Amino acid sequence: MSSNRQPIVSGNWKMNNNHFEAIQSVQKLAYLLQKDDFDAVEVTVHPPFTDLRSMQTLIDADQLRLKLGAQNCHSEDKGAFTGEVSPLFLSKLGVQYVIVGHSERRELFGETDEFVAAKVAAVLKHGMIPILCVGETLAERESGSTLDKVKRQVRIALDKRSNEHVKSMVIAYEPIWAIGTGKNASPADAQDVIAAIREEVASVASGPAAQAIRLQYGGSVKAGTIAEIMRQPDIDGVLVGGASLDPTEFARIVQYRRHAF
Ligand code: PGA
Numbered sequence: 001m002s003s004n005r006q007p008i009v010s011g012n013w014k015m016n017n018n019h020f021e022a023i024q025s026v027q028k029l030a031y032l033l034q035k036d037d038f039d040a041v042e043v044t045v046h047p048p049f050t051d052l053r054s055m056q057t058l059i060d061a062d063q064l065r066l067k068l069g070a071q072n073c074h075s076e077d078k079g080a081f082t083g084e085v086s087p088l089f090l091s092k093l094g095v096q097y098v099i100v101g102h103s104e105r106r107e108l109f110g111e112t113d114e115f116v117a118a119k120v121a122a123v124l125k126h127g128m129i130p131i132l133c134v135g136e137t138l139a140e141r142e143s144g145s146t147l148d149k150v151k152r153q154v155r156i157a158l159d160k161r162s163n164e165h166v167k168s169m170v171i172a173y174e175p176i177w178a179i180g181t182g183k184n185a186s187p188a189d190a191q192d193v194i195a196a197i198r199e200e201v202a203s204v205a206s207g208p209a210a211q212a213i214r215l216q217y218g219g220s221v222k223a224g225t226i227a228e229i230m231r232q233p234d235i236d237g238v239l240v241g242g243a244s245l246d247p248t249e250f251a252r253i254v255q256y257r258r259h260a261f
Pocket residue numbers: 012174178179180181218219220221239240241242243
């Protein structure tokens with residue numbers, strides 16, 4: 001990346017690590033990361049909901065510079081939504097980032113673009129930052145509709161959001177065929193799609209919002225592949241699933257600048 005946008009590396013643990021395991025993992029990560037790492041790169045960790053309170057306590061007690069994230073939330077503050085989690089409750093737990101519209105939520109739990117847009121609005125309303133996920137299936141890629149799909153997802157999610165809110169956001173481009181498969185988009189391919197996302201943000205919001213918003217790549221990111229990804233001009237960070245479960249590997253990803261050349 002080549003701007004003054006701060007790089008952001010996010011670990012999405014998905015449905016892994018109970019709260020005991022979460023504490024161990026975060027303690028190990030905190031030990032591996034140095035002050036310089038946190039000065040250069042923003043690091044967010046997204047555990048399951050049941051771990052959030054334990055992690056908040058640990059982050060506060062040890063004054064860790066890791067940012068606490070969630071993997072999802074509902075769009076409403078409260079009400080008859082059995083089993084759902086309110087964004088208001090997340091903000092009370094010190095959560096700063098919320099992944100919204102992950103492809104697993106869209107595909108396995110039927111989340112529509114409109115529902116995702118309502119969640120983006122709700123997360124922003126409570127002073128947290130959405131990490132909006134967009135991406136195409138293999139069939140969509142092969143039929144040449146990648147850009148149409150991701151631009152539409154971006155447009156619907158950002159519609160009616162203020163410029164200030166859009167500036168603060170993060171969008172993760174995650175080709176669905178690359179998630180958890182060991183396959184990844186080539187850095188040049190990811191750059192092309194992410195540059196198109198930035199253009200779409202300029203047209204839905206504004207040029208300054210497009211310059212400020214941070215755009216991540218996600219999909220089988222590993223310590224061995226991060227440096228080349230981060231060299232792309234429009235890529236400001238990564239959303240990491242599998243490789244974030246191992247604190248040593250995740251720390252090496254955060255420390256990509258040390259082994260970049
Ligand atoms: P992966 O997951 O790194 O295991 O491919 C990425 C994600 O789903 O956020």
